[in-house]
Amino acid sequence: MRIPCPHCGERPVDEFTTIGTADPVRPEASSDMKDWVDYVYIRNNPAGTHREWFHHVGGCRAWLVVTRDTRTHAILGARTAEEARKP
Amino acid sequence: MKYSVFSLLRNAFQANRNWKPAWRDMSPRTDHVYDVVIVGGGGHGLSTAHYLAKVHGITNVAVIEKGYVGSGNVGRNTTIIRSNYLLPGNTPFYEWSLKLWEGLEQDINFNAMVSQRGVLNLYHSDAQRDAYARRGNAMRMNGVDSVLLDAAQVRAMVPYLDFDNARFPIRGGLLQPRGGTVRHDAVAWGYARAADSRGVDICQHCEVTGIRIEAGRVLGVETTKGFVRARKVALAAAGNSSRVAAMAGLRLPIETHVLQAFVSEAIKPLVDTVITFGAGHFYISQSDKGGLVFGGDLDGYNSYAQRGSLPLVEHVMEEGMGLMPMLGRLRVVRSWGGVMDMSMDGSPIIDKTPVEGLYLNCGWCYGGFKATPASGWCFAHTIARDEAHALNAAMRLDRFATGHLIDEKGAGPTPNLH
Ligand SMILES: Cc1cc2nc3c(=O)[nH]c(=O)nc-3n(C[C@H](O)[C@H](O)[C@H](O)COP(=O)(O)OP(=O)(O)OC[C@H]3O[C@@H](n4cnc5c(N)ncnc54)[C@H](O)[C@@H]3O)c2cc1C
Ligand SMILES: [Zn+2]
Numbered sequence A: 001m002r003i004p005c006p007h008c009g010e011r012p013v014d015e016f017t018t019i020g021t022a023d024p025v026r027p028e029a030s031s032d033m034k035d036w037v038d039y040v041y042i043r044n045n046p047a048g049t050h051r052e053w054f055h056h057v058g059g060c061r062a063w064l065v066v067t068r069d070t071r072t073h074a075i076l077g078a079r080t081a082e083e084a085r086k087p
Numbered sequence B: 001m002k003y004s005v006f007s008l009l010r011n012a013f014q015a016n017r018n019w020k021p022a023w024r025d026m027s028p029r030t031d032h033v034y035d036v037v038i039v040g041g042g043g044h045g046l047s048t049a050h051y052l053a054k055v056h057g058i059t060n061v062a063v064i065e066k067g068y069v070g071s072g073n074v075g076r077n078t079t080i081i082r083s084n085y086l087l088p089g090n091t092p093f094y095e096w097s098l099k100l101w102e103g104l105e106q107d108i109n110f111n112a113m114v115s116q117r118g119v120l121n122l123y124h125s126d127a128q129r130d131a132y133a134r135r136g137n138a139m140r141m142n143g144v145d146s147v148l149l150d151a152a153q154v155r156a157m158v159p160y161l162d163f164d165n166a167r168f169p170i171r172g173g174l175l176q177p178r179g180g181t182v183r184h185d186a187v188a189w190g191y192a193r194a195a196d197s198r199g200v201d202i203c204q205h206c207e208v209t210g211i212r213i214e215a216g217r218v219l220g221v222e223t224t225k226g227f228v229r230a231r232k233v234a235l236a237a238a239g240n241s242s243r244v245a246a247m248a249g250l251r252l253p254i255e256t257h258v259l260q261a262f263v264s265e266a267i268k269p270l271v272d273t274v275i276t277f278g279a280g281h282f283y284i285s286q287s288d289k290g291g292l293v294f295g296g297d298l299d300g301y302n303s304y305a306q307r308g309s310l311p312l313v314e315h316v317m318e319e320g321m322g323l324m325p326m327l328g329r330l331r332v333v334r335s336w337g338g339v340m341d342m343s344m345d346g347s348p349i350i351d352k353t354p355v356e357g358l359y360l361n362c363g364w365c366y367g368g369f370k371a372t373p374a375s376g377w378c379f380a381h382t383i384a385r386d387e388a389h390a391l392n393a394a395m396r397l398d399r400f401a402t403g404h405l406i407d408e409k410g411a412g413p414t415p416n417l418h
Helices: A033-041 A081-085 B005-013 B043-056 B091-108 B126-141 B151-157 B184-197 B238-246 B310-323 B325-329 B372-385
Strands: A002-005 A009-012 A017-021 A049-055 A063-069 A075-080 B033-039 B061-064 B119-123 B147-150 B172-176 B201-203 B208-214 B217-223 B226-235 B254-266 B274-277 B282-286 B291-302 B332-343 B349-352 B358-362
Touching: A002 A063, A002 A075, A017 B291, A049 B291, A063 A081, A075 A081, B033 B043, B033 B217, B043 B061, B043 B184, B043 B372, B061 B184, B061 B226, B091 B184, B091 B372, B119 B126, B119 B151, B126 B147, B126 B172, B147 B151, B151 B172, B184 B201, B184 B372, B226 B238, B226 B372, B238 B254, B238 B332, B238 B358, B254 B310, B274 B310, B282 B310, B291 B310, B291 B332, B310 B325, B349 B372, B358 B372
Parallel strands: B033 B061, B033 B226, B061 B201, B119 B274, B226 B358
Antiparallel strands: A002 A009, A017 A049, A049 A063, A063 A075, B119 B172, B147 B172, B208 B217, B217 B226, B254 B291, B254 B332, B274 B282, B282 B291, B349 B358
């Protein structure tokens, strides 16, 4: 697996660490307990396209949102966390 | 046919021409209502079928498997069994599993090569020794065997390790003498044959594609061979648990990750126990064919591909070299991956679901092989009686909402670290 870092170009996956899915959205502090349980523990766990956090620790140290197919490991794109927040 | 030394001799004298298939090759009956349909013909699905039939007398059962029996994790694991757990929700369950392993071959009349060669967890620092002493004590309080060894005792057992490694010196180990290995394929075949002999339909090459629910109650499953009606449906799909649960509208506290394993070329008997490296995550044993069987960590990213990537291969080899430098002289002949149902606290789920008649068995992470007998035992009880057995009472689906997590490692909701 090679990840195309927007800063560093295509780099091997062992330069990165991942903390997994980028899908869950942090609820408001005042939200229901159910929303919090969902956010912390429940996962869509798709077989297919998945957005996930990768940290380029062995490179520019930027946080990226990588889109990847969990069935084939094909990387479909990578954006910086900041870019990924834009619609 | 009952397997025995006599059946072996009789068939040998008939030039082995009269052996019968070990179980009937069935398609699910679509003109019929099953009492229970089990989704997934891995170790857990098949053991559930066996104990449903044997312990609860429920034989109107189909096991529906999309591939062939043994194609999932039950045929991909590194075959280690043990019950060296720390937490009350886990220890009695895994110890019961080990007890079932001890009587399994007589129970199912199948040679599964259960070998209690011991499981030795090495420690490399004072802090780790203390943690292992605590675990060993917790085990003994639950009636589980455990022995804390110092470096000299470990050296007498396994002299070929790198004891004086500058970074990871071996200071001792926690030994569970009753742990060991079991021939994994034989477990799947043996349970399939035992369940079949009591009338369970084992249906291979049939994928479940939907779960039909009406007014909150399960009616059956859609499959590639038609709609199969059932009073109860039990999910035991391991790495694909989220996908089958989604067919019933459920979202699970599960992520699917890939774990790899490796086998070396065959050598003379060397490793006569199971050894785990405590300064990383590496475990090794030797199969009866002579190959060294070993593995390490997850690759770390979500995956449904039954293969991993090279950085992890390199990492596992480095750990092996750190423990046992002579490994460098051997060639690795095979490697493969399996997709694991990693739960959010590292412990499994055996429970009812919010859908009436739908039962769930998942979250085995990479320790579900050793659990195969007890998992089937408890799941069968949960399905038959519609309530958990005492041994799986803590393995609830709603524990994440109520805060009753069973987190052996204390790693929090980080499935790739459990
Ligand atoms: C490399 C590796 C090493 C491991 N080492 C160990 C070890 O040393 N000790 C240990 O205790 N555990 C180990 N494990 C973990 C253990 O193998 C698993 O936890 C356990 O096998 C999971 O239960 P199972 O046998 O029922 O799974 P599986 O055999 O995977 O069974 C699930 C079945 O469900 C089927 N299925 C999925 N979706 C559908 C569908 N829609 N329709 C029909 N069928 C479907 C699959 O085809 C599969 O056969 C290891 C796992 C791996 C991959
Ligand atoms: Zn970078």
